[in-house]
Amino acid sequence: xxxxxxxxxxxLAASPAExxxxxxxxxxxxxxxxxxxxxxxxxxxGTHLLTGLTVLMVVLFFLLVIFRFRTLG
Amino acid sequence: xxxxxxWQRVYSAMTRSRVGSLALAVAxxxxxxxxxxxxxxxxxxxxxxxxxxxxxxxxxxxxxxxGFTNELLRTPLRSRWLLVFIIxxxxxxxxxxxAVEPIAALADSYRHSGILEYxxxxxxxxxxxxxxxxxxxxFSLGAVFVGFAGQANSLGFTRYFSLFIELMYLAPLLxxxxxxxxxxxxxxxxxxxxxxxxxxxxxxxxxxxxxxxxLLITLAAVLATWSPKPHPKPPLSGFWRSLxxxxxxxxxxxxxxxxxxxxxxxxxxNTQTLAVVGLLGLITFAMAISHELTPYALIxxxxxxxxxxxxxxxxxxxxxxxxxxxxxxxxxxxxWIGHLNYIFSxxxxxxxxxSSNVTGRVSGSGAHQLAAETRILVIGGLYLLAGVGxxxxxxxxRVLEMLAGAxxxxxxxxxxxxxxxMRVVLYALPFTALLAASAILxxxxxxIRSFVPNFRVRRHGRAAIWFLVFVIVLGSxxxxxxxxxxxxxxxSFSIGELDAVNYVDAHVHYNDTVGLISPYLPYNxxxxxxxxxxGLQTGGxxxxxxxxxxxxxxxxxxxxxxxxxxxWGEIVGGYPKGWENSIFDSLLNRGFHVAASWSTATxxxxxxxxx
Numbered sequence: 001x002x003x004x005x006x007x008x009x010x011x012l013a014a015s016p017a018e019x020x021x022x023x024x025x026x027x028x029x030x031x032x033x034x035x036x037x038x039x040x041x042x043x044x045x046g047t048h049l050l051t052g053l054t055v056l057m058v059v060l061f062f063l064l065v066i067f068r069f070r071t072l073g
Numbered sequence: 074x075x076x077x078x079x080w081q082r083v084y085s086a087m088t089r090s091r092v093g094s095l096a097l098a099v100a101x102x103x104x105x106x107x108x109x110x111x112x113x114x115x116x117x118x119x120x121x122x123x124x125x126x127x128x129x130x131x132x133x134x135x136x137x138x139x140g141f142t143n144e145l146l147r148t149p150l151r152s153r154w155l156l157v158f159i160i161x162x163x164x165x166x167x168x169x170x171x172a173v174e175p176i177a178a179l180a181d182s183y184r185h186s187g188i189l190e191y192x193x194x195x196x197x198x199x200x201x202x203x204x205x206x207x208x209x210x211x212f213s214l215g216a217v218f219v220g221f222a223g224q225a226n227s228l229g230f231t232r233y234f235s236l237f238i239e240l241m242y243l244a245p246l247l248x249x250x251x252x253x254x255x256x257x258x259x260x261x262x263x264x265x266x267x268x269x270x271x272x273x274x275x276x277x278x279x280x281x282x283x284x285x286x287x288l289l290i291t292l293a294a295v296l297a298t299w300s301p302k303p304h305p306k307p308p309l310s311g312f313w314r315s316l317x318x319x320x321x322x323x324x325x326x327x328x329x330x331x332x333x334x335x336x337x338x339x340x341x342x343n344t345q346t347l348a349v350v351g352l353l354g355l356i357t358f359a360m361a362i363s364h365e366l367t368p369y370a371l372i373x374x375x376x377x378x379x380x381x382x383x384x385x386x387x388x389x390x391x392x393x394x395x396x397x398x399x400x401x402x403x404x405x406x407x408x409w410i411g412h413l414n415y416i417f418s419x420x421x422x423x424x425x426x427x428s429s430n431v432t433g434r435v436s437g438s439g440a441h442q443l444a445a446e447t448r449i450l451v452i453g454g455l456y457l458l459a460g461v462g463x464x465x466x467x468x469x470x471r472v473l474e475m476l477a478g479a480x481x482x483x484x485x486x487x488x489x490x491x492x493x494x495m496r497v498v499l500y501a502l503p504f505t506a507l508l509a510a511s512a513i514l515x516x517x518x519x520x521i522r523s524f525v526p527n528f529r530v531r532r533h534g535r536a537a538i539w540f541l542v543f544v545i546v547l548g549s550x551x552x553x554x555x556x557x558x559x560x561x562x563x564x565s566f567s568i569g570e571l572d573a574v575n576y577v578d579a580h581v582h583y584n585d586t587v588g589l590i591s592p593y594l595p596y597n598x599x600x601x602x603x604x605x606x607x608g609l610q611t612g613g614x615x616x617x618x619x620x621x622x623x624x625x626x627x628x629x630x631x632x633x634x635x636x637x638x639x640x641w642g643e644i645v646g647g648y649p650k651g652w653e654n655s656i657f658d659s660l661l662n663r664g665f666h667v668a669a670s671w672s673t674a675t676x677x678x679x680x681x682x683x684x
Contacts, residue, residue, distance in 0.1 A: 022399045029388040029395075030354075037339070037346050037386070058391060065402045072406070073413030 018064040025057040094154045097140035101161050104133030105169070112173040114567070115673075119440035119644050122170050122558025122565075130169065131551070137161045138547040141265060145258055146539050155261045160240065163268050166550065167276065168236040170558055170565065176595060177231035178565035182278040183598035185212075190226040191601045192216040199602045200407055207405035210363030211280040228598060231278040238282045239268070245286070245293035246503055252296035253476075254468045255507050259514040262542060263507030269549040270455050270506065272448055272556035273499045281496075284367035287360045288500065291353055292374060292476070295389075298349045299337040301382035301470040304520055315522065322521075326380050337385035346385075354392050361396035362404060366487075368397040370480045370500040377475035416487075423484055437645040444559025451552045452498055455509050458545070462511030465527065467519035473511075476504040513541055563641035566595045569671030570635045576669050576676055577631045578604070588629035590620055590656070591646070593637045610646065617652060621659050629679065632660060636673040 032050055035042055042050070108130035118124035141158035144151055170178060177183070188205050192198070193216040198206035205212070219227050246267060250260030276282045304322070325331060339346040360368045372393050378384035401409070401416075409416055435445040463474055480500035484493055498505075517527045530538065574596045577587055583603050589596070592608030609615075609623050624632060634653050642648035660677055661667075668678035 018399070019403060022395055022403075025395055026354075026392060029392050033350055033386055033388040034347060037343050037350065039343065054391075058395070061395060062398070065398055068402050069409075069413055072410050 018061065018068060021057055021061045021064060025054065025061055028054045028057060094140050094144055094151075094157075097136045097143075098154075098157055098161060101133045101136040101140065102164075104129040104136065105161075105165060108133060109169065109172040112169075114174055114565075117562050117565075119438060119562050119640065120444065120555065120559060121440075121561035122173070123555045125173065126169070126554070130165070130554075134165055134550050134554075135547060137165060138543060138550060141546065142539055142543045145261055145265075145542060146535065150257060150261075152261075159243065159261070159264055159268065162265060162550070163239050163243070164236065166268055166271070166553060166557070167239045168233070169554075170561060171233045171236050174232075174561070174565040175568050176566055176571055177228075177234070177278065178561060179274075179277045180564070180592055180594060180596065182231045182234070183228075183595040185278050185280070186227045186231055187598045187601040188212050189215045189219065190599060193219050193226070198407075202602050204365070204408050205280070207408035208280060208363055208365055208400075210359055210361075211283045214283070214359075214363075226599070227278070234278040234282070235274075235276045238276050238286060239271075241286055242289055245289035248293035248297050249289070249503055250507060252293070252300075253473055253504070253507060254470055254516070254519070255466070255473070255511055256514060256516045259507065259510040259516065262510035262514060262546075263503070265546055266455065266506035266509050266549065267503050269546055269553055270451050271499070271502060272451060272553045273495050273502075274557060274560075275496065275499055280364045281367060284360055284364035285499065287356050287363075288367055288371050288374070289503065291356055291360075291371060292378070294349055294353055295375065295378050295384050296472070298339060298341060298346060299334075299378075299383055299385045300340055302336045302338050303469075331380065331382070332387060334379060334385040334387050336382040337379075339385055350386050350389060353389055357389070357393040358396045361393070361400045365401075365405070365408075366483070366496060367500070368393065369483060369486070370497070372397065373479040373482050374476050374500070377479040378472060381470045381472040381475045383470055383472045420486055437647065438643060440562075441559070441644045444556055447552050447559070448556040451549060451556055454549070455505055458509035458512045459505045460508075460512075462508040462513075462515065464524040465515040466508075466511040467516055467523045467527075468521050469519045471521065473504050473508055477501045477508055513538060513545070560644075563591075563593045563637045563644055566635075566637055567671075567673040569673035570633075570637060571595045572671055573633050573635065573669065573674035573676050574598075577633065580668070580678075581630060585630040586627050588624045588627045588632040589638065590624065590634070590653075591638050591641045593641045594633060594635055596633075612645065614647070617648065617655055621656050621663075624656075624660070625663055631668065631679075632665065632677040634675045634677065 028050065032054055034040070035047075035050070108126060111127045111129060112125045114125065116125055137158055141155065141162065144154045144158060185205070189212045192209065192212045198209050200206070215227055215230075218230075219225075222229075243264070246264050247260075250264055251257075253260075255263065275285065325336070330336060341349070357368065357371065360371060372390060375384060375390045375393060379387055379390060384390070435442055435449075459477060478501070480497045483497050483500075487493060515523065515527060517523070574594060577596075578599050581587060581604050584605060586605040586607055587596075589606065589608040591610050592606075594608075597604070597606050607627055607629070609620060615623070634657055639651075639653045642652050643650060646652075657675065657677075664680045665677040666680055668676045670676065
């Protein structure tokens with residue numbers, strides 16, 4: 001399946017990767033918001049992991065958007 | 074001295090009277106009904122709405138502003154009466170055109186009704202047709218309401234929509250005024266200034282009107298939910314110390330803690346804060362799928378709130394950006410695929426954007442130029458006052474200045490088909506109006522000191538403030554009456570014009586072309602996608618002969634000539650009075666005949682022998 005998606009730029013641009021990353025990022029943002037507002041005790045490492053992962057997903061999402069624009073636009 | 078003493082007595086009587094407000098409100102409402110009754114739509118001149126309004130309108134407006142000013146400056150402040158006068162003011166500014174004009178104004182109202190009807194009938198968008206179908210949120214919501222109300226289409230909602238949505242704006246405006254860090258009186262004055270300077274006319278039946286409501290609700294909720302964390306250092310006295318303090322506070326903007334929202338504190342419980350964040354997430358998503366510009370303004374304004382310590386959750390800004398860009402990329406593919414330059418062509422071209430938005434609009438007939446210049450004057454005056462307000466007010470956060478300025482970043486990104494500046498001014502308007510109100514009634518205390526020293530207002534000073542408020546609000550209301558209704562001669566329509574469009578809708582075949590000289594008609598409100606409506610001109614400039622030949626080259630089955638198009642030609646196109654008659658005569662000689670006619674519209678049909 002992944003081989004088919006990566007076969008051409010157009011198929012990758014049309015794939016649900018961007019949507020999946022978007023949903024994952026929103027979920028991560030929700031968790032981050034909830035832990036912070038509800039004062040859920042996270043270890044320092046856990047907090048950094050959550051923030052780092054969120055930033056990574058946001059960056060990945062925007063890279064996928066640029067890729068989609070360049071490929072289909 | 075006697076004049077001043079007499080004025081003092083009048084001022085004192087006006088601000089202390091108990092029955093005065095009731096009498097003023099009732100009289101103002103009665104005069105509004107009289108004004109609407111006396112206005113004759115068919116007599117409208119080239120300057121639009123103001124040409125058919127008689128003395129009751131202007132006297133009534135004076136009474137409303139008088140009542141509002143009295144209530145604003147009386148002690149104790151009576152919020153209910155201020156609310157009554159603001160509502161009556163909104164009825165005057167936004168309800169008069171709705172009540173006087175026989176059907177809804179603006180061709181786009183009808184186009185949006187047509188799109189909504191398509192959603193209602195087909196349950197989804199029409200692909201590859203026009204950009205509005207790529208942002209279906211508000212149309213889908215509208216279709217639900219149409220079904221809920223048992224209607225076949227949304228035309229019944231369009232006529233009074235401007236008044237309805239402007240009154241809907243009042244609720245978030247009240248919350249913003251109370252939470253944004255201005256005094257109570259300045260808050261009420263800011264709301265009044267918002268209404269009396271809003272000539273921008275984006276409150277017609279449209280996705281942007283709903284998007285603007287969402288924007289105001291989101292900002293109101295943010296401002297009410299978070300307040301600035303108090304500064305640990307006490308304010309210092311002395312010029313250099315004060316300057317140093319301002320420098321240190323400015324540097325704090327770039328700290329990670331500020332971006333993470335740690336410099337704002339929630340005013341409610343954890344559960345309330347979480348609920349607000351969740352709801353605002355939903356609203357930003359609804360905005361992202363409803364309009365192509367408003368959500369970008371919201372992102373900038375939320376970022377402004379974060380920087381000025383009025384938003385405690387940066388996730389909201391990021392989520393809004395993800396939704397907006399995600400929808401553009403995935404949901405609005407139909408809009409940009411194959412022509413990405415639609416989105417990015419205006420990037421960085423601020424000069425041409427400002428030129429097309431300001432100087433490009435001061436053109437056409439004298440009446441049109443007067444209306445355009447009045448618009449510039451109203452907004453220019455408001456920004457001047459806002460500048461003074463920025464210098465005079467003390468506060469706990471510069472969020473107001475940030476929210477008034479943040480939307481202007483949009484001009485760097487896009488000219489938005491020559492309307493970018495107007496939209497940006499509209500997004501900033503509530504905050505600019507509150508800053509302008511602070512010029513007259515500044516807050517004198519707060520950790521962030523005013524740039525200029527404040528002076529103590531004594532008895533004569535209060536009377537002067539009363540006079541200033543009265544003149545500014547009344548002057549703006551008069552000017553906005555001219556500016557807002559200045560295009561009504563060609564952007565509002567008669568029953569005959571709607572009947573002509575309905576006649577064509579009833580007789581046209583699938584994929585037939587219907588020719589219009591300019592797109593100022595109540596068309597495309599039914600069977601979207603099945604009729605090819607073509608409006609030739611929006612800016613004028615072409616000769617009448619070339620207009621006629623362009624019309625014939627379209628091979629239209631029908632051509633509609635109408636009063637609103639005739640007025641457009643005189644006001645914007647630069648054509649002589651009665652110019653449509655020459656087009657009409659030459660079309661009759663070139664294979665068209667009159668299919669139907671009304672006093673304000675004529676439908677021409679191509680003769681069957683002329684293929």
